[in-house]
Amino acid sequence: MEKEIVLRTEGLSKRFGKRVAVDNLPLEVYRGDVFGLLGPNGSGKTTTIRMILNLIRPTNGRVILFGCPSTEKGAYREALRGVGAIVEQPLFYPFLSGWENLRGIAVFAGLPDNSQTRTRIDEVLQMVGLAERARDTFQKYSLGMKQRLGIAAALLNNPELVILDEPTNGLDPAGVVEIRNFIGLLAKQGITVIVSSHILHEIQQVCSRVAIIKFGQLLVQGDVHSLLASQSGVRMLFRSTEQAYMAEKLLNALRGERAPWLNGAHCLQAEAGSWAPPGSVLLHVDVSVEHSADLNAYLCSQGVVPAEIRRVEASLERYFLELTGEAAGYMTNHIQGASMMALGRNG
Numbered sequence: 001m002e003k004e005i006v007l008r009t010e011g012l013s014k015r016f017g018k019r020v021a022v023d024n025l026p027l028e029v030y031r032g033d034v035f036g037l038l039g040p041n042g043s044g045k046t047t048t049i050r051m052i053l054n055l056i057r058p059t060n061g062r063v064i065l066f067g068c069p070s071t072e073k074g075a076y077r078e079a080l081r082g083v084g085a086i087v088e089q090p091l092f093y094p095f096l097s098g099w100e101n102l103r104g105i106a107v108f109a110g111l112p113d114n115s116q117t118r119t120r121i122d123e124v125l126q127m128v129g130l131a132e133r134a135r136d137t138f139q140k141y142s143l144g145m146k147q148r149l150g151i152a153a154a155l156l157n158n159p160e161l162v163i164l165d166e167p168t169n170g171l172d173p174a175g176v177v178e179i180r181n182f183i184g185l186l187a188k189q190g191i192t193v194i195v196s197s198h199i200l201h202e203i204q205q206v207c208s209r210v211a212i213i214k215f216g217q218l219l220v221q222g223d224v225h226s227l228l229a230s231q232s233g234v235r236m237l238f239r240s241t242e243q244a245y246m247a248e249k250l251l252n253a254l255r256g257e258r259a260p261w262l263n264g265a266h267c268l269q270a271e272a273g274s275w276a277p278p279g280s281v282l283l284h285v286d287v288s289v290e291h292s293a294d295l296n297a298y299l300c301s302q303g304v305v306p307a308e309i310r311r312v313e314a315s316l317e318r319y320f321l322e323l324t325g326e327a328a329g330y331m332t333n334h335i336q337g338a339s340m341m342a343l344g345r346n347g
């Protein structure tokens, strides 16, 4: 079944003077996704979110939200009613309780001041786990609770899509886990979530799809499972670079009917601080770890003997570093994988 696109951006770009903050960004968010918008500080995440929310105007391109293009201004404002968002730290009154703060926000957002709205306030406080602390003043809340109250505010209008800009910022590890679990709960209730973060591993576990951006450009977009599939596997160190490239050739030739369990192999430079000597060339083999012995036996039979073989755990962070060459290592050949789009800085 075709997945329904909830939000799409086409050629979305934003320039501040000479600075290009967002550059021709093509995002696609499907219904039910927890969509991670990931990238380092200053990569354009908040600017993108602000354009989606119509808080700033794109220099070029458009957003299509629930089928409605941002160029149709009135209709787009209507479509935005189906969105709840927190961008930056929401402002709350410190001497009012969580409940009273939400009431103020509800009234400000144009919700009627009636029993239905009051019930909704109770509901959202329950959803974010603050029901028992609803009557405490905001100033008594921990940072994590303050953040959750922000999310509760974003949920007031019963949105189909929730956008959370860096919701884990400033939280301790327990707070991060709390927010992550909470995002998972939202997804279980059928709410589509877009969540931005500059710390890739923090929300990797909860995302179904991600877009990784840098300098406002899309580096890669796809479902987390396929992106990471090309990351996990085993890495081999050889006594010489020549042997590593020889093994790469041999294993890529072995793929197919003779070794259906082998998805491919590519050489890369060892990251700084990794187990391999700095600057050495490693062979990454896309294979499940149970086949390490088969690989070893085959390469030895061909006279190319690995000096060391290690399993690698999939991580978006490593993937990002390899993609951008930010670690000492960089990929010496292109990224492989079916359902992803890799657009380097130069296309």
Ligand SMILES: Nc1ncnc2c1ncn2[C@@H]1O[C@H](COP(=O)(O)OP(=O)(O)OP(=O)(O)O)[C@@H](O)[C@H]1O
Residues within 6 Å of the ligand: 016, 019, 020, 021, 039, 040, 041, 042, 043, 044, 045, 046, 047, 048, 198
């Ligand atoms: N109002 C503005 N005027 C000028 N430049 C801006 C403005 N807003 C953002 N920028 C610049 O645009 C670029 C992208 O910023 P943005 O805040 O979107 O990045 P980000 O990925 O959200 O970063 P962070 O993780 O630090 O929040 C940065 O270089 C930033 O300095």
